[in-house]
Amino acid sequence: MAQYRTQVRIIADVLSTARDQNTEGTGVGVTTLLRKGNMSYTRMTKLLSELVGSGLLLELDGEKISKYMISQKGIEFLTAYYSFEDFAQSFGLRL
Amino acid sequence: MLPQSNMELIQNLLQFIGVFVSFSVAYVAYRGVKQTESSSLLRLATAFVFLGFGFLVEGLVGLGQIFPNEPILTTEVVIGGLLLETTGYFFLAFSHVVDVLLSKRLGAALLVFPVITLTSTQLADVLSILSFYFVLYGVVETVYSYARTRKPDTLLIAMGLSLIGVGTFLQWLSLLYQYVGVLSLLQIILQEMGLVILFTPVLRFAAGGVKVNGPV
Numbered sequence: 001m002a003q004y005r006t007q008v009r010i011i012a013d014v015l016s017t018a019r020d021q022n023t024e025g026t027g028v029g030v031t032t033l034l035r036k037g038n039m040s041y042t043r044m045t046k047l048l049s050e051l052v053g054s055g056l057l058l059e060l061d062g063e064k065i066s067k068y069m070i071s072q073k074g075i076e077f078l079t080a081y082y083s084f085e086d087f088a089q090s091f092g093l094r095l
Numbered sequence: 096m097l098p099q100s101n102m103e104l105i106q107n108l109l110q111f112i113g114v115f116v117s118f119s120v121a122y123v124a125y126r127g128v129k130q131t132e133s134s135s136l137l138r139l140a141t142a143f144v145f146l147g148f149g150f151l152v153e154g155l156v157g158l159g160q161i162f163p164n165e166p167i168l169t170t171e172v173v174i175g176g177l178l179l180e181t182t183g184y185f186f187l188a189f190s191h192v193v194d195v196l197l198s199k200r201l202g203a204a205l206l207v208f209p210v211i212t213l214t215s216t217q218l219a220d221v222l223s224i225l226s227f228y229f230v231l232y233g234v235v236e237t238v239y240s241y242a243r244t245r246k247p248d249t250l251l252i253a254m255g256l257s258l259i260g261v262g263t264f265l266q267w268l269s270l271l272y273q274y275v276g277v278l279s280l281l282q283i284i285l286q287e288m289g290l291v292i293l294f295t296p297v298l299r300f301a302a303g304g305v306k307v308n309g310p311v
Contacts, residue, residue: 006197008131077130083303084127084136090248090296092233092240093135093190094197095127 008095011056012081013037014047018057019070019078027060027067106280109287110154116290117147117183119297135190142186149180177222184229184263191236223267230260248296255292262286 005013017036021028034044048068051057056074060067070078085095124140127133153176237253265282 006133006135008133080127080130083300084131084133086248086303087123087127087296087300088133088135088139089240089244089246090252090299091139091190092237092249092252093139093194095131095133095135 006095008081010037010039010047011051012078012085014044014051015056015070015074015078018068019075022069025069027058027069029065029067033068106283107154107157109283110150110157112287113150113290114147114154116294116297117143117150120293121147123297123300135194138186138190138193142183142190144183145179145186146183149176149178149183152176152179174218174222177219177226181222181226181229184226184233188229188232188236191233195236220267223263226263227260227267230256230263234260248299251292251295255289255295258285258289258292260289262289 014033014037017033018028021032021036030041030044030048033048034041037044039047048057048059051074052059052068054073055071056077058069058071060069081095088095121140121143124136124143127136128140152172156172156176234253234256237249237256241249241253262282262285265278265285269278269282
């Protein structure tokens with residue numbers, strides 16, 4: 001059965017993909033984020049602009065397409081997310 | 096056997112431990128709300144704020160019994176404390192209900208509806224038995240969550256909630272049958288043991304030391 005993901009969980013998934021898939025340091029394309037994020041293109045682009053706007057992701061302007069890289073604030077958010085996820089799970093809840 | 100006044104003093108000290116634990120859990124959950132905007136943590140924080148104030152009111156009422164010159168002892172205040180406590184347990188159960196509904200898993204959610212018809216008109220009795228139901232539901236959902244995640248902390252919290260559940264049941268019995276002495280002391284000891292167990296995630300969180308400030 002597919003598991004429901006909250007908005008904060010989706011954000012954490014996108015940020016962790018942007019962090020883990022950025023092996024060459026040149027950022028991650030929308031296609032990779034879509035594949036790992038499991039959501040529609042429209043929803044993903046809207047979310048990406050929100051994450052860039054809030055400073056969690058950095059947008060790198062490439063020649064053809066934009067690429068995304070996790071920012072320091074994004075890394076801090078992920079650290080906090082995993083700690084609070086652990087805390088919530090202790091009470092049997094999902095973040 | 097302890098004199099009645101000493102027993103009441105112990106009960107009150109234990110209530111204030113409950114205040115400390117509840118507000119500590121609420122504080123960590125609130126920090127989580129500020130940093131992740133999670134609604135689950137908001138409900139958890141709300142639950143423990145209500146529980147904290149409930150224990151605080153009950154503790155202060157108890158102090159009023161020890162020091163009769165400071166008249167904070169009224170039936171309304173006692174009911175108010177119980178109401179706050181019950182609301183806290185309600186939010187704890189409600190968090191699980193929302194979690195269940197979001198995951199479209201409806202089986203255990205049925206437990207939230209009482210299976211015993213309440214005939215008593217005494218408000219304190221009703222609040223105590225409602226607290227018991229809410230805690231019982233919390234235990235069931237937490238055990239279910241443990242079966243899913245296999246996280247030892249979750250099992251520990253289920254044990255803590257079970258102790259609180261037995262405590263609230265004894266609270267109801269002591270109200271119903273007027274066993275004021277030993278039963279009510281045992282009830283508070285069990286409840287406080289449960290609450291101290293609930294403090295474990297706070298300690299683990301404090302040991303982890305998250306240093307992020309400001310909302311997303």
